[in-house]
Amino acid sequence: MNSTPNAPLSYRDAGVDIDAGDALIEAIKPFAKRTMREGVMGGIGGFGALFEISKKYKEPVLVSGTDGVGTKLKLAFHLNRHDTVGIDLVAMSVNDILVQGAEPLFFLDYFACGKLNVASATDVIKGIAKGCELSGCALIGGETAEMPSMYPDGEYDLAGFAVGVVEKSKIIDGSKIAPGDVVLGLASSGAHSNGYSLVRKIIEIAKPDLDSDFHGRKLADVLMEPTHLYVKPLLALIASIEVKGMAHITGGGLVENVPRVLQAHLTAELDRTKWVMPPLFTWLQQHGNVADAEMHRVFNCGIGMVVIVSQQNAAAAAAQLQAAGETVSQIGVIRARQGDEAQTMVL
Numbered sequence: 387m388n389s390t391p392n393a394p395l396s397y398r399d400a401g402v403d404i405d406a407g408d409a410l411i412e413a414i415k416p417f418a419k420r421t422m423r424e425g426v427m428g429g430i431g432g433f434g435a436l437f438e439i440s441k442k443y444k445e446p447v448l449v450s451g452t453d454g455v456g457t458k459l460k461l462a463f464h465l466n467r468h469d470t471v472g473i474d475l476v477a478m479s480v481n482d483i484l485v486q487g488a489e490p491l492f493f494l495d496y497f498a499c500g501k502l503n504v505a506s507a508t509d510v511i512k513g514i515a516k517g518c519e520l521s522g523c524a525l526i527g528g529e530t531a532e533m534p535s536m537y538p539d540g541e542y543d544l545a546g547f548a549v550g551v552v553e554k555s556k557i558i559d560g561s562k563i564a565p566g567d568v569v570l571g572l573a574s575s576g577a578h579s580n581g582y583s584l585v586r587k588i589i590e591i592a593k594p595d596l597d598s599d600f601h602g603r604k605l606a607d608v609l610m611e612p613t614h615l616y617v618k619p620l621l622a623l624i625a626s627i628e629v630k631g632m633a634h635i636t637g638g639g640l641v642e643n644v645p646r647v648l649q650a651h652l653t654a655e656l657d658r659t660k661w662v663m664p665p666l667f668t669w670l671q672q673h674g675n676v677a678d679a680e681m682h683r684v685f686n687c688g689i690g691m692v693v694i695v696s697q698q699n700a701a702a703a704a705a706q707l708q709a710a711g712e713t714v715s716q717i718g719v720i721r722a723r724q725g726d727e728a729q730t731m732v733l
Contacts, residue, residue: 410530413508417515421525425491435527437492445554449488452547453478458582461609463541468506470612472513474579477613479548480521484617485632487558487624488550490523496545497530500537521617560631560647567630567720568700569654571661573713574690576611580637581684588674601665608666616691619710627703631694635686642683644692645729654730656718663688682732694720
């Protein structure tokens with residue numbers, strides 16, 4: 387049997403829109419240009435992105451992180467909102483490398499879809515560029531992959547990769563944390579990019595009108611609020627006050643992320659009355675009948691970043707962060723661990 391096609395085939399016959407890809411590259415160049423910073427060598431479009439580390443670092447250590455947006459994307463598809471998930475993508479990686487004291491240098495993104503929609507893809511990458519601007523890192527490259535039949539129409543996946551640098555002697559690794567140190571909590575902007583599988587399940591059960599008023603905003607707006615970027619205020623804090631440890635509160639909540647920066651003999655005891663849980667989390671807990679322990683394990687519950695400092699530096703650190711626009715609460719203390727108890731407890 388002859389399987390040879392009657393007419394010559396092209397890439398377009400396979401469902402790939404080459405013109406759309408070219409149009410996207412041109413559309414994003416102005417936004418990427420706004421993120422350029424010292425150290426960038428070249429721009430978008432090359433096979434590899436080049437970056438020169440500043441000579442102000444005597445013993446530079448590179449810190450890298452990669453992440454995605456998770457199933458928050460499913461809500462973005464449902465609402466046809468694509469302008470904020472790019473900020474989420476950047477925040478998830480740069481907030482992670484920040485906790486070790488790293489200054490984000492550059493960011494790369496991966497955008498994969500079945501059929502490229504230039505308008506929605508441009509919205510996504512504009513958000514990525516905005517996140518990079520807010521965190522002071524350069525968007526210097528990425529990959530747009532159009533793969534027919536791999537994704538449903540209108541859907542895509544995102545991944546991001548951030549690289550930062552820290553002086554070797556100034557790496558923050560939690561080794562200096564001691565009993566008596568203070569735990570500061572920096573407010574989140576919402577659910578950030580974690581727990582959305584449970585969020586979507588609660589929405590499926592509660593069937594709310596996502597356009598309805600929710601404490602002065604549409605519920606959809608609250609649910610899609612992008613992840614807060616803590617980079618610039620915390621880099622300024624690190625430069626002026628000794629920070630012993632930080633934890634980005636992502637999947638696993640407070641009870642699983644704070645222990646990542648504690649030595650085995652220490653416990654963080656957090657007082658639930660010391661910060662206000664935003665209405666979104668109260669709504670999720672009530673409509674999903676979610677137990678307190680599960681809330682603390684899945685969601686940030688209003689605290690997006692934890693900063694651990696000595697007792698004598700706590701007031702000054704909180705004041706500096708508040709002056710930079712952060713909402714800060716003294717949410718707990720570090721003490722000696724008793725036996726095999728949990729390393730973080732919310733009481």
